[in-house]
Amino acid sequence: xxxxxxxxxxxxxxxxxxxxxxxxxxxxxxxxxxxxxxxxxxxxxxxxxxxxxxxxxxxxxxxxxxxxxxxxxxxxxxxxxxxxxxxxxxxxxxxxxxxxxxxxxxxxxxxxxxxxxxxxxxxxxxxxxxxxxxxxxxxxxxxxxxxxxxxxxxxxxxxxxxxxxxxxxxxxxxxxxxxxxxxxxxxxxxxxxxxxxxxxxxxxxxxxxxxxxxxxxxxxxxxxxxxxxxxxxxxxxxxxxxxxxxxxxxxxxxxxxxxxxxxxxxxxxxxxxxxxxxxxxxxxxxxxxxxxxxxxxxxxxxxxxxxxxxxxxxxxxxxxxxxxxxxxxxxxxxxxxxxxxxxxxxxxxxxxxxxxxxxxxxxxxxxxxxxxxxxxxxxxxxxxxxxxxxxxxxxxxxxxxxxxxxx
Amino acid sequence: xxxxxxxxxxxxxxxxxxxxxxxxxxxxxxxxxxxxxxxxxxxxxxxxxxxxxxxxxxxxxxxxxxxxxxxxxxxxxxxxxxxxxxxxxxxxxxxxxxxxxxxxxxxxxxxxxxxxxxxxxxxxxxxxxxxxxxxxxxxxxxxxxxxxxxxxxxxxxxxxxxxxxxxxxxxxxxxxxxxxxxxxxxxxxxxxxxxxxxxxxxxxxxxxxxxxxxxxxxxxxxxxxxxxxxxxxxxxxxxxxxxxxxxxxxxxxxxxxxxxxxxxxxxxxxxxxxxxxxxxxxxxxxxxxxxxxxxxxxxxxxxxxxxxxxxxxxxxxxxxxxxxxxxxxxxxxxxxxxxxxxxxxxxxxxxxxxxxxxxxxxxxxxxxxxxxxxxxxxxxxxxxxxxxxxxxxxxxxxxxxxxxxxx
Numbered sequence: 127x128x129x130x131x132x133x134x135x136x137x138x139x140x141x142x143x144x145x146x147x148x149x150x151x152x153x154x155x156x157x158x159x160x161x162x163x164x165x166x167x168x169x170x171x172x173x174x175x176x177x178x179x180x181x182x183x184x185x186x187x188x189x190x191x192x193x194x195x196x197x198x199x200x201x202x203x204x205x206x207x208x209x210x211x212x213x214x215x216x217x218x219x220x221x222x223x224x225x226x227x228x229x230x231x232x233x234x235x236x237x238x239x240x241x242x243x244x245x246x247x248x249x250x251x252x253x254x255x256x257x258x259x260x261x262x263x264x265x266x267x268x269x270x271x272x273x274x275x276x277x278x279x280x281x282x283x284x285x286x287x288x289x290x291x292x293x294x295x296x297x298x299x300x301x302x303x304x305x306x307x308x309x310x311x312x313x314x315x316x317x318x319x320x321x322x323x324x325x326x327x328x329x330x331x332x333x334x335x336x337x338x339x340x341x342x343x344x345x346x347x348x349x350x351x352x353x354x355x356x357x358x359x360x361x362x363x364x365x366x367x368x369x370x371x372x373x374x375x376x377x378x379x380x381x382x383x384x385x386x387x388x389x390x391x392x393x394x395x396x397x398x399x400x401x402x403x404x405x406x407x408x409x410x411x412x413x414x415x416x417x418x419x420x421x422x423x424x425x426x427x428x429x430x431x432x433x434x435x436x437x438x439x440x441x442x443x444x445x446x447x448x449x450x451x452x453x454x455x456x457x458x459x460x461x462x463x464x465x466x467x468x469x470x471x472x473x474x475x476x477x478x479x480x481x482x483x484x485x486x487x488x489x490x491x492x493x494x495x496x497x498x499x500x501x502x503x504x505x506x507x508x509x510x511x512x513x514x515x516x517x518x519x520x521x522x523x524x525x526x527x528x529x530x531x532x533x
Numbered sequence: 534x535x536x537x538x539x540x541x542x543x544x545x546x547x548x549x550x551x552x553x554x555x556x557x558x559x560x561x562x563x564x565x566x567x568x569x570x571x572x573x574x575x576x577x578x579x580x581x582x583x584x585x586x587x588x589x590x591x592x593x594x595x596x597x598x599x600x601x602x603x604x605x606x607x608x609x610x611x612x613x614x615x616x617x618x619x620x621x622x623x624x625x626x627x628x629x630x631x632x633x634x635x636x637x638x639x640x641x642x643x644x645x646x647x648x649x650x651x652x653x654x655x656x657x658x659x660x661x662x663x664x665x666x667x668x669x670x671x672x673x674x675x676x677x678x679x680x681x682x683x684x685x686x687x688x689x690x691x692x693x694x695x696x697x698x699x700x701x702x703x704x705x706x707x708x709x710x711x712x713x714x715x716x717x718x719x720x721x722x723x724x725x726x727x728x729x730x731x732x733x734x735x736x737x738x739x740x741x742x743x744x745x746x747x748x749x750x751x752x753x754x755x756x757x758x759x760x761x762x763x764x765x766x767x768x769x770x771x772x773x774x775x776x777x778x779x780x781x782x783x784x785x786x787x788x789x790x791x792x793x794x795x796x797x798x799x800x801x802x803x804x805x806x807x808x809x810x811x812x813x814x815x816x817x818x819x820x821x822x823x824x825x826x827x828x829x830x831x832x833x834x835x836x837x838x839x840x841x842x843x844x845x846x847x848x849x850x851x852x853x854x855x856x857x858x859x860x861x862x863x864x865x866x867x868x869x870x871x872x873x874x875x876x877x878x879x880x881x882x883x884x885x886x887x888x889x890x891x892x893x894x895x896x897x898x899x900x901x902x903x904x905x906x907x908x909x910x911x912x913x914x915x916x917x918x919x920x921x922x923x924x925x926x927x928x929x930x931x932x933x934x935x936x937x938x939x940x
Contacts, residue, residue: 131799132742132773136655139809165602173602180594187587187594195572195580196787232639233819248543268817335539366539380603381824392538402546410675411818412640417788418825 150497158495159513161504165380166345166443166476169510175378176439178432182422192421196414199405201230201386205420208427209386212343213354213371220361224394228371229404230415233383234341237370238265238308240387241337243407244400245368246272251304252335258297259310260289261477261503263339265370269308281315284501287469287481289315291325298328305332310339313356314346314474326363336360336367342375346475348444350437366391373423376440382419443507447476450506450514457518463525479503485531486524494520557904565902566920568911572787573752573850573883576917582785583846585839589829599828603821606812608637608793612827615834616793619750620761620778627768631801635778636811637822640790641748644777645672645715647794648744650814651807652775653679658711659742665704666717667696668884668910670746672777676715688722691908694876694888696722698732705735712739717746720753720763721881733770743767743774749782753882755851757844773798780830783847789826850914854883857913857921864925870932883914892938893931901927 150160166174186192200206206228210221220226231237245252255269257278270276279297283290294315301307307329317325329336338357344350360367369388374380387404391397408415426432448471455467469481482490482502490496496517498504509517557567573581593599607613613635617628627633638644652659662676664685677683686704690697701722708714714736724732736743745764751757767774776795781787794811798804815822833839855878862874876888889897889909897903903924905911916924 131803132656132659132740133798133803133807136803136806136810138806139813173600175601179601183594184591187590193580194582194586194786194788197790232823233821235817235820239818249539252539264816264820271817333539379601381601381821383819383821383823391540396538396540396543399543399545400540403543406546409671410642410678411646412790413642413671414640414788414790416639416790416823416826419823 228386237387254305344440384419489524635793644794661712751847791826896931
């Protein structure tokens with residue numbers, strides 16, 4: 127008898143991402159370029175790696191005393207402590223009071239997967255999630271697949287070309303009691319102290335649970351403390367929260383996917399209970415998290431000289447980004463490109479909005495073979511001295527073309 | 534107003550494992566020993582690492598051409614191909630016909646987590662799981678937490694001190710149509726060819742879906758092909774199946790937790806559809822799997838000289854295990870310990886049943902400070918020339934004591 131497959135009813139899954147990169151790869155044009163890589167690139171167009179990483183990797187490979195035994199389910203203790211110190215400062219209230227903790231997580235999704243599983247099970251009154259960020263975030267799908275109701279809001283105001291704190295306040299105003307706010311890049315959204323107070327009051331009165339995303343501390347302003355300073359507002363107001371802290375991008379070890387799901391609770395007893403439940407979820411997810419990335423990071427964070435070198439390398443990346451942005455703006459000015467391009471330098475970090483509309487983006491892709499996402503948010507570290515003239519001339523062309531066609 | 538914690542109702546999670554190790558650590562006796570480590574130990578009592586691993590790790594750390602970019606969601610292609618070749622042999626029917634594939638997974642649980650999520654969603658007629666193995670397996674909980682009905686069966690027959698293939702046949706006989714069989718260490722359970730035929734016929738007629746667990750290919754018999762040969766029965770009978778293939782233990786990189794969820798489908802088209810869905814689950818679980826472990830393994834598997842050295846290191850471990858077992862048996866014989874101890878050498882691999890009852894185990898722990906699990910299944914690589922006399926004398930004492938107390 128012919129056998130019937132168990133998998134007969136399984137359809138091909140929809141590709142969720144990567145179609146831009148695929149189109150780029152299939153393009154035969156010699157001038158083609160891709161400005162949407164997730165990772166920081168060097169001026170030679172290679173993925174950036176902090177200079178301390180190679181040294182540390184070598185030291186670890188040479189260390190005969192290293193034990194390759196299983197890591198505890200919660201992860202390496204020294205790593206978690208070092209990440210918490212990095213995030214809050216080691217004299218922070220939550221650290222001194224022993225009410226901040228964490229579980230080592232795997233990959234870029236791990237912390238959200240773990241946190242969402244916990245919230246699904248233990249916070250059953252909080253099943254509505256607002257993803258608020260300056261951009262489209264992939265973790266909406268994680269919550270959605272788990273049965274949460276998910277709303278997404280961007281505080282990038284494409285009409286006025288700026289991150290608008292009022293949009294954030296507006297979402298908080300209209301969100302229901304007890305929901306979850308997954309908050310990305312709020313540090314880049316310059317809230318005034320009045321706006322901070324408004325936001326805290328709203329979130330506090332509605333008992334909104336914050337779940338922060340800190341994907342690359344230090345790569346926004348070049349200053350590690352500055353990039354996480356907004357957490358202090360929440361700490362000082364007595365919030366409990368989760369935070370997905372990724373440490374792959376700011377070390378340049380994208381292929382190790384190391385992070386921490388950080389938990390802040392009102393007291394140590396509550397913290398320990400939450401961590402114990404998270405550990406059980408982690409046991410089912412991966413059991414023992416991989417350690418190469420955590421070893422590299424812990425070695426650097428626990429050695430003042432290495433940490434100093436790492437900090438300098440982060441400053442270097444951010445200085446280059448700012449220089450590139452200034453150059454792009456200046457070149458567009460010299461070309462007489464219509465419009466103000468101040469929004470380019472007003473945004474922090476490697477990934478920023480060019481402020482182009484979809485027609486202009488389409489023009490750049492189809493006519494100039496410059497691949498950028500529909501929303502025009504590009505990775506400025508992909509621009510270097512070899513391609514900046516072609517890119518700025520092309521942007522100028524796209525803007526002029528669409529201005530002309532509007533007439 | 535005093536703030537109420539979001540986490541007020543979260544209880545402390547029950548510890549699922551580790552209580553034996555904890556008791557061992559808290560024991561102050563100078564003679565204490567722990568014979569239940571998951572990993573193979575060297576004769577010096579340190580976790581075993583294949584000699585090729587350190588070399589390869591160094592080569593990778595020194596390689597300036599390495600790219601630390603994100604790994605694809607499915608994992609490193611070269612790694613997956615090498616793992617499939619290792620499992621089936623590169624001329625196997627399923628490889629030649631392009632109907633075996635895999636997704637790189639993380640940690641010891643990753644492949645089961647991923648496979649269970651798929652089966653939960655796409656095989657809704659198969660929501661009953663039988664865990665059949667020679668021992669208690671941790672992955673039962675993964676299926677249970679996802680809502681599967683889980684039954685666990687051991688084919689270790691503690692009355693006759695042997696792995697009993699009839700128990701396996703009995704489970705298949707009584708299992709309902711369309712259920713899932715999670716099958717561990719079946720390779721160690723010597724089925725006759727008649728029993729194989731019976732098992733295949735039963736599983737085929739009931740459309741039972743096999744989900745194999747291959748946690749340490751090569752560490753059972755010392756021969757990589759021999760340890761996976763039972764898969765050929767299923768391949769040749771046209772079964773579709775999943776297989777959790779872990780590659781951490783047989784390289785001695787327990788802290789990297791590298792594995793593959795292997796899929797065998799009836800044809801390439803079905804395979805691609807299943808892999809596409811698995812990729813979406815993996816995206817939500819970790820997005821990008823860590824690579825150090827996969828790089829080490831792929832380098833070794835793709836280099837014939839290194840692979841040869843690795844194979845020899847596996848043979849070495851298994852030879853040592855067999856020698857230790859022979860010595861234990863011989864020492865018990867010389868001590869005149871009542872009973873036959875042939876079952877020790879009849880079992881394959883590092884972890885085997887001593888064949889002690891719970892009273893004898895209790896005696897060893899409380900009187901002799903030798904920590905072994907309740908079922909008496911110990912890690913024979915924890916026994917070395919320094920402790921073998923104490924251990925065998927203690928076993929003898931425990932057996933004689935309980936025999937006396939029976940009188």
